[in-house]
Ligand SMILES: Nc1ncnc2c1ncn2[C@@H]1O[C@H](COP(=O)(O)OP(=O)(O)OP(=O)(O)O)[C@@H](O)[C@H]1O
């Protein structure tokens with residue numbers, strides 16, 4: 001499988017000392033858990049930089065995630081994801097939404113544990129099915145069959161691994177802002193100043 005070229009990251013480098021985070025705050029969880037939408041709000045609330053690893057992969061590859069899967073295959077996507085996340089974890093603290101499978105990779109998981117604070121955004125199956133139904137065609141794993149069956153299988157496979165995150169926050173019955181506050185409440189006091 002050919003390697004995908006990896007030019008510079010697309011996101012502006014975080015401003016030195018520009019955020020109150022002592023370490024990068026990494027959000028993990030399945031598709032539809034809220035990593036992107038919660039992460040963006042959290043970063044705004046904390047005056048921190050927000051980066052979505054999926055967007056960085058798209059920028060690095062110069063193509064969409066469905067195209068990367070279709071043209072290069074999932075193993076090449078995973079290799080690129082590992083590289084991109086490793087580079088992001090070397091940058092100054094930020095709020096970082098990982099792609100759904102990134103934390104499942106043992107190397108990435110070890111790096112996250114070493115360098116970041118991790119939070120698993122957990123949701124139940126009905127919630128994930130409903131949320132992921134909104135932007136069809138953007139998540140290649142869910143195009144391989146019935147999304148409910150696939151999400152159920154991924155929950156079985158991945159939930160024990162996401163549980164290795166430092167913290168877990170349930171997002172099933174919580175509005176965005178409530179989840180943001182729950183995540184902020186987990187952080188040491190100095191990181192709560194907006
Ligand atoms: N707590 C919540 N309450 C209501 N809607 C939510 C909540 N969290 C996320 N959503 C909605 O669910 C959808 C998916 O959320 P989001 O894109 O943040 O998930 P994600 O974890 O980044 O997954 P993916 O990257 O696969 O899209 C969005 O429409 C978002 O607004």
Ligand SMILES: O=C(O)C1=C[C@@H](O)[C@@H](O)[C@H](O)C1
Nearest residue numbers: 031054065099100101139140
């Ligand atoms: O759960 C996954 O494995 C994925 C989730 C998305 O965020 C993307 O990273 C990609 O579609 C794979």
Ligand SMILES: [Mg+2]
Nearest residue numbers: 035036054097
């Ligand atoms: Mg997302």
